[in-house]
Amino acid sequence: MPAIYLDYAATSPIPPAVRDAMLPWFGEGFGNPSSVHGSGRRARNAIEVSRETLAALLRVAPADLIFTSGGTESNFLAISGFEGNGQRVTSPVEHEAVLQPVHGRAGGRVRMVEPNDAGVVAVEDVRPCLTRGAFASFMLVNNELGVVNPVQEIAEACQAVGACLHTDAVQAPAWSDLNLSELGADLVTLSGHKVGGPKGVGLLYVKPGTPFSGVSPGGGQERNRRGGTENVPGIVGFAKAMEILYANPDRSAGLRILNDRLRRGLQETLSDLVEVNTPQSSSAPHIVHVSVPGIPPGSGAEMLILGLDLEGVEVSAGSACASGALNASHVLKALGKEHMASIRYSIGFGTTAHEIDQAVSATRRVIERVLKAL
Template sequence: MNSRLIYLDYAATTPLDPRVLEAMMPFLTGMSGNASSIHQVGRAALQALDDAREQVALVLGCQPKEIVFTGGGSESINLAIKGVAMALRAQGKTHLISSTIEHHAVLHALDYLVEYEGFTVTLLPVDRTGRVQPADLSTAIRPETALVSVMYANNETGVIQPITELAAICRERGVLFHTDAVQAPGQLPLDVHALGVDLLSLTAHKFYGPQGVGVLYLRRGTPLVPQINGGAQERRRRAGTENIAGIVGLAKALSIAESERTAHANRLRALSERLIDGVLTRIPQSWLNGDRQTRLPGIVNVGFACIETESLLLLLDQRGICASSGSACTSGSLEPSHVLLAMGLSPDEANGSIRFSLGRQTTDEQIDTLLDLLPDLVAQLRTLTPCA
């Protein structure tokens, strides 16, 4: 990465950790076998796969056989939601519950099940701070509810959801619970038994691992219909030759993220508080989106009256600062953030909001540079598009 570039979009993707690359190199430069082959090269690949599965299981506090390797977060999420829904449909379980602030991988998987498979969906609202209320979930569950899917922490605002409370409600009512935990590694605990979840989705590139590889935790005994058909890989839950180099990298990255979690989260929290205080004190008519306390330490979503985020992002980019307006998966959209609208912001407020996400290479000096530039850029834009 350019040393002069200030990268503040870690929630979109993170740079590959050199320690992770080192672990991957033997499988990228040498003979990487097919883990389904019975010869010695295949057995070496299988051993690497088994070792990686054990590493991931150790972090999640589960059994290795409960780990399913996938092609990324979106695939893990689709496998969880569609796989459980289709497995339980024969039992008359045709109702699904999620929230209005989910990533589009969740929302579009639900849309598919409604449009093509005849399911019904209830989307739980959030309050102004961006949190789902457990009482709303209790009310929404029906006898025919198959699955509830609520994200661990929001990718746009960083707001952390009451996952343990939500999962406990589902457990009491006999309903399976899935969480999209893509943003959590390195910042939040991941023990699946402490969380009480039945399914949990991750993707390596959010915690300094390679792109294109993910994980689904699937609690033993959870019914699932595979979404990719073919060979018997991943205990027949996800067909396709395993990406050994990517899986090895994912396991290494997740182990590092967990071992450094407390120190990393504390450092990010100090940096983000510095950024929030600086924005709110230096820029009039600015605000923080989402709860200030119950959020990921690495995500800061702030809004500015009387500006358009796209223009601000372009000005920042010209000065070597990378940020975003929200989810990287909707970066080309001109529509206001569905997350911010669900929290009660107006379209103008949502369109005036920007996400800064911090990471391992973020420094105090970079935050100070941003804070030195930002007030003038906002003021410049306000002269071009003054408030009505």
């Protein structure tokens, strides 16, 4: 029986059309895009066509997109390439790929904005922390909880005082078309493998006029903002994956139906065993995060996730990119839920209603088994 894959927020399967678009660039299209001969020019053209595709989808100019090796690098590039007054403002529920570099260079000049109990940051709490030339970073969709921050409002607050806003929007396009012109953030991070593309590719959008200088040394690629030979097949696959997503602008409706079914199942079958942390409103439809009060994190969570795996259900205990992800994450600590194991269900284009029902009944069986074994 094939596994029921409910871990799209960790990484998404690659649709065949994306794989097919990439394949030639592993074969005859092997050229280095910086070479001036025909092989090089063909590879360069593939990158620039992909850049134009992505820019058109995201409603920005192609020159404002920098290709990187993924979300982690884009976040690092945004933070370390920003030239402001040295003050940084963020929240404790950001991805580690933001938190670590934010603390790295700014020393004590980091202001932390506490989110509410659901993990959402309020613009009223951000505003007093902003100064002219400050760098703020607030993610659009939280990768563990699925909650959505009011990034557009925060961008307006930043603009009003002359601060700049970076947003890690890696988890957003899977369910909603991003329009970066409307969003208003000055720097935006995206990653290929969260949207049906390959791993090892991402982008950073830099709004014109943002005080940003690329910091990645090397051969001057990406207009001197990010050195290193570009990942041609990855970039082509990333653009194709985004094209496929944007061709279905109503995808959130389908995901919402599955999300409702999962919540209903948890409510009807598991309300005595789990607490649902993801609120129904102000959250993205592809993530439902629950805590399991009777089971501790660490070894308890491991029994839970491996038990579900044995039942053919693949989920994660939190953020799969965190090493030791079975221990309580910094996000759960920020919400005071670090003493419980958790399960993050994340769904995508391949998920069916039947799989949701199977996952719910498997979760009940596994939790009961783990509780008995503890």
